[in-house]
Amino acid sequence: MAVKVSMKVNGKPVSAEVEERTLLVTLIRENLRLTGTHVGCDTAQCGACTVHMNGKAIKSCSIVAMQAEGADILTIEGVAKADGTLHPMQAAFKENHGLQCGFCTPGMVMNALEFAKGHPNPTEQEVRESLEGNLCRCTGYHNIVKSIVAGAKAMAGGR
Amino acid sequence: MNAPLIGARIARKEDYRFLTGAGQYTDDVTLPRQTHAVFVRSPHAHAKIKSIRKDAALKAPGVLAVYTGEDLAAAKVGGLPCGWLITDVNGQPMKEPPHPCLAQGKARYVGDHVAIVVAETAEQARDAADLVQVDYEPLPAVVDASKARAKGAPQLHDNAPDNTCYVWALGDKAAVDGAFAKAAHVTRLELINNRLVPNAIEPRAANGSYSRAEDSYTLYVANQNPHVERLLMTAFVLGLPEHKVRVVAGDVGGGFGSKIYLYAEDVVVTWASRQLGRPVKWTAERSESYVSDAHGRDHHTIAELALDKDGKFLAMRVQTTANMGAYLSTFASCIPTILYATLLAGQYTTPLIHCEVTAVFTNTAPVDAYRGAGRPEATYVVERLVETAAREMKIDPADLRRRNFITTFPYQTPVALCYDTGNYNATMDAAQKLADVAGYAARKKDSEAKGKLRGIGYAAYIEACGIAPSAVAGSLGARAGLFEAGEIRVHPTGSVTVFTGSHSHGQGHETTFAQVVADRLGMPIENVDIVHGDTSKVLFGMGTYGSRSIAVGGTAIVKALDKIIAKGKKIAAHLMEAAESDVEYDRGEFKVAGTDKKKMFGEVAFAAYVPHNYPHDKLEPGLNENAFYDPANFTFPAGTYICEVEVDRDTGQVRIDRWAAVDDFGKIINPMIVEGQVHGGLVQGIGQALTECCRYDDESGQLVTGSFMDYCIPRADDVPSFKVDTRETPCTHNPLGVKGCGEAGAIGAPAALMNAITDALGVKDLAMPATAQTVWRAMQNRKAA
Ligand code: FES
Ligand code: FES
Numbered sequence: 026m027a028v029k030v031s032m033k034v035n036g037k038p039v040s041a042e043v044e045e046r047t048l049l050v051t052l053i054r055e056n057l058r059l060t061g062t063h064v065g066c067d068t069a070q071c072g073a074c075t076v077h078m079n080g081k082a083i084k085s086c087s088i089v090a091m092q093a094e095g096a097d098i099l100t101i102e103g104v105a106k107a108d109g110t111l112h113p114m115q116a117a118f119k120e121n122h123g124l125q126c127g128f129c130t131p132g133m134v135m136n137a138l139e140f141a142k143g144h145p146n147p148t149e150q151e152v153r154e155s156l157e158g159n160l161c162r163c164t165g166y167h168n169i170v171k172s173i174v175a176g177a178k179a180m181a182g183g184r
Numbered sequence: 185m186n187a188p189l190i191g192a193r194i195a196r197k198e199d200y201r202f203l204t205g206a207g208q209y210t211d212d213v214t215l216p217r218q219t220h221a222v223f224v225r226s227p228h229a230h231a232k233i234k235s236i237r238k239d240a241a242l243k244a245p246g247v248l249a250v251y252t253g254e255d256l257a258a259a260k261v262g263g264l265p266c267g268w269l270i271t272d273v274n275g276q277p278m279k280e281p282p283h284p285c286l287a288q289g290k291a292r293y294v295g296d297h298v299a300i301v302v303a304e305t306a307e308q309a310r311d312a313a314d315l316v317q318v319d320y321e322p323l324p325a326v327v328d329a330s331k332a333r334a335k336g337a338p339q340l341h342d343n344a345p346d347n348t349c350y351v352w353a354l355g356d357k358a359a360v361d362g363a364f365a366k367a368a369h370v371t372r373l374e375l376i377n378n379r380l381v382p383n384a385i386e387p388r389a390a391n392g393s394y395s396r397a398e399d400s401y402t403l404y405v406a407n408q409n410p411h412v413e414r415l416l417m418t419a420f421v422l423g424l425p426e427h428k429v430r431v432v433a434g435d436v437g438g439g440f441g442s443k444i445y446l447y448a449e450d451v452v453v454t455w456a457s458r459q460l461g462r463p464v465k466w467t468a469e470r471s472e473s474y475v476s477d478a479h480g481r482d483h484h485t486i487a488e489l490a491l492d493k494d495g496k497f498l499a500m501r502v503q504t505t506a507n508m509g510a511y512l513s514t515f516a517s518c519i520p521t522i523l524y525a526t527l528l529a530g531q532y533t534t535p536l537i538h539c540e541v542t543a544v545f546t547n548t549a550p551v552d553a554y555r556g557a558g559r560p561e562a563t564y565v566v567e568r569l570v571e572t573a574a575r576e577m578k579i580d581p582a583d584l585r586r587r588n589f590i591t592t593f594p595y596q597t598p599v600a601l602c603y604d605t606g607n608y609n610a611t612m613d614a615a616q617k618l619a620d621v622a623g624y625a626a627r628k629k630d631s632e633a634k635g636k637l638r639g640i641g642y643a644a645y646i647e648a649c650g651i652a653p654s655a656v657a658g659s660l661g662a663r664a665g666l667f668e669a670g671e672i673r674v675h676p677t678g679s680v681t682v683f684t685g686s687h688s689h690g691q692g693h694e695t696t697f698a699q700v701v702a703d704r705l706g707m708p709i710e711n712v713d714i715v716h717g718d719t720s721k722v723l724f725g726m727g728t729y730g731s732r733s734i735a736v737g738g739t740a741i742v743k744a745l746d747k748i749i750a751k752g753k754k755i756a757a758h759l760m761e762a763a764e765s766d767v768e769y770d771r772g773e774f775k776v777a778g779t780d781k782k783k784m785f786g787e788v789a790f791a792a793y794v795p796h797n798y799p800h801d802k803l804e805p806g807l808n809e810n811a812f813y814d815p816a817n818f819t820f821p822a823g824t825y826i827c828e829v830e831v832d833r834d835t836g837q838v839r840i841d842r843w844a845a846v847d848d849f850g851k852i853i854n855p856m857i858v859e860g861q862v863h864g865g866l867v868q869g870i871g872q873a874l875t876e877c878c879r880y881d882d883e884s885g886q887l888v889t890g891s892f893m894d895y896c897i898p899r900a901d902d903v904p905s906f907k908v909d910t911r912e913t914p915c916t917h918n919p920l921g922v923k924g925c926g927e928a929g930a931i932g933a934p935a936a937l938m939n940a941i942t943d944a945l946g947v948k949d950l951a952m953p954a955t956a957q958t959v960w961r962a963m964q965n966r967k968a969a
Contacts, residue, residue, distance in 0.1 A: 170905065
């Protein structure tokens with residue numbers, strides 16, 4: 026059964042015809058063609074699909090699109106400034122080489138953005154624990170951890 | 185002139201698109217009139233396929249086609265080829281059973297591709313796949329390589345008796361046996377190198393399309409070497425001319441070896457796109473990746489080291505059974521032979537080595553190169569043996585290594601390789617300092633005071649990168665060349681596009697290669713772009729594997745740069761009215777020796793494209809050169825890793841307390857990127873030793889570790905931060921002096937970590953992965969003993 030869903034994505038109102046079982050990530054990738062949100066697993070383990078829903082980081086592969094009816098969704102495409110300037114967290118990933126193949130990166134950044142709000146000056150251990158739901162196979166996490174520590178400080182410093 | 189770029193920590197050019205969600209991975213490509221495919225896979229490890237009924241699936245909503253092995257056979261689609269012919273101990277070629285793209289008559293592992301369903305949407309294809317009725321007659325299965333060779337074991341292939349692909353050997357067995365007979369001490373270990381699932385976070389994907397107007401195909405595919413993919417697919421499987429097939433591997437989300445190969449899915453979607461006249465896309469679900477990506481490792485080895493009374497290594501004897509899985513994947517056959525036995529000298533002067541390898545077919549997914557590919561297995565054998573010998577002979581493990589280090593170069597090993605250069609004492613010294621080995625005893629006391637066990641472990645690894653030269657590889661059975669190609673296209677106003685046959689799937693070539701070119705041409709890095717991953721743009725390429733990109737691909741670019749500069753000198757000489765032999769070039773400036781006359785690179789480039797004042801009688805206009813480079817030898821990165829672990833006596837939980845890694849990668853172009861490669865490799869190696877184990881059920885042949893929940897790739901809080909450093913002995917046979925760094929971490933880490941854990945526990949050996957349960961059991965057994 027096709028259903029109509031409407032929500033705000035990256036500040037713009039959108040609506041789409043989906044099936045009841047259509048996942049939010051499928052709506053984002055296929056209907057809206059916002060392909061920065063990735064799919065790395067089928068068991069809600071990898072975090073590559075992380076987006077913000079009403080300000081909270083969620084795995085968009087683990088809810089259906091209908092559950093996001095009326096919600097405010099932020100994807101990686103909506104994080105940089107309108108003029109293209111990177112958000113301080115994105116800039117920290119670049120400066121600290123916190124990404125290699127880039128596939129886990131959007132999910133890492135979306136997760137880090139939420140974490141940094143509550144942790145303006147995090148320890149390395151806190152960052153590692155915050156990454157419990159995000160897998161990276163390339164970086165060994167070392168530079169992701171450095172990036173998030175730096176990004177959180179930059180955000181707190183109002184950069 | 186700009187500041188030097190070689191050796192600079194430059195943030196990556198490619199990061200912006202990845203950080204803003206603008207990367208274009210294969211699944212992100214959706215073509216007009218796109219269709220979607222799902223593969224029907226065997227739920228049985230071994231079964232006869234009695235019949236396949238498509239009708240119910242064909243009637244399902246949105247379904248466009250269902251194809252099976254019969255359809256491919258009728259269309260004369262060939263099987264998947266193996267790229268390396270191993271000749272066995274009797275001079276016979278290895279057994280190469282047919283590897284059909286869709287099963288013919290029999291399925292041989294859980295996940296074997298049986299049929300493809302193509303529909304308007306992925307959901308429809310998935311629903312319809314459940315309606316394809318395959319009548320299987322299950323057969324007994326065997327998943328363990330040693331059991332597969334036993335009498336009465338189920339047989340996989342008619343032409344491979346005893347499931348044996350080959351028995352291969354290297355070295356002088358009689359001389360080795362003689363040395364063992366005279367040894368003062370012999371250390372013996374039985375080692376399992378656990379089977380691993382690569383698990384790049386981007387699952388494999390392929391999107392094939394056919395243009396009737398052009399009679400040509402385009403395949404978008406998550407792949408590490410698009411030209412090789414095209415060559416294998418066109419020449420060996422589909423029988424198409426290469427100029428009618430374009431392979432695009434744009435952004436690829438990690439490979440680690442698993443995306444080198446030509447896979448059945450790539451072929452079938454390409455073929456199906458022509459049948460349907462529409463593009464056909466398939467993207468693996470993670471559970472499919474687990475059963476169908478080529479796995480890594482899976483060796484069972486008995487290894488012995490003979491020493492004299494002073495700890496000098498006299499000889500090494502190694503017997504390995506290698507599990508190849510159900511079929512030969514693209515490079516499967518050379519991994520446990522050419523890339524394994526040849527590395528058994530390690531960093532040492534062991535004068536005699538014999539290695540015998542038996543490669544066996546089992547009802548499991550094919551096994552092929554995975555980060556390190558043969559070299560981690562060799563390092564594990566050598567470094568576990570050496571550490572164990574040191575303990576048995578009560579010699580400090582670092583000291584025992586030093587007594588046996590190779591110190592003069594070039595050094596010819598008894599296992600075919602000739603090391604051009606190295607300084608193993610230097611990396612050992614630096615690692616010991618970085619790890620604060622001097623403070624170990626105090627830390628051990630502290631741990632004991634807390635009721636914890638502490639151990640320290642070393643690994644002094646060597647690897648051989650940039651497998652070469654082609655002629656030698658060919659004589660050893662390689663069916664492909666092992667060179668690389670590059671092209672430099674200088675534009676009229678001096679900016680540059682570089683085309684490379686290397687492929688980046690995380691390694692950062694767009695930055696590293698641009699550093700090399702911009703440095704040489706004396707221009708800002710922004711003026712240089714690197715293009716890779718598209719057979720319609722790049723002249724040719726062998727792609728990226730075996731840490732070969734900078735050493736082989738980078739050198740091809742340097743060779744092309746040489747040609748650019750040579751032509752530039754001619755143009756500059758003409759412009760400055762000087763003799764060509766008087767023109768000197770240095771990073772962007774052509775100068776007449778002994779004068780203040782000079783021309784900038786941009787001026788020369790402009791003259792080449794606006795040739796008003798130009799030596800037309802001697803030179804063609806334009807500034808565009810390419811080069812192919814076939815290396816004279818492998819490169820030999822080496823280093824020492826030292827780690828310390830703390831083990832909880834009550835739970836068996838292992839915590840890595842510190843890790844120091846000192847590598848010699850020769851010259852380094854971008855230290856930041858190199859460190860990232862080391863970190864990533866280390867964590868994959870730590871994963872093998874601590875958390876990752878691919879298991880098939882012995883009876884049913886089912887994969888029991890088929891998801892991120894059952895097969896644990898390391899998470900951020902499983903691993904420490906690392907102390908990494910480098911020492912530098914430049915490679916002697918390439919102009920950049922580079923060696924390659926992509927696999928080192930994964931090669932050295934498992935041995936270092938298992939040496940530390942066995943040290944902490946006071947046991948001789950422990951099976952990887954050393955999960956809390958395994959460690960706890962070992963502690964209980966030790967108490968009981
Ligand atoms: S795709 Fe959502 S957690 Fe893996
Ligand atoms: S950067 Fe490749 S998976 Fe994280």
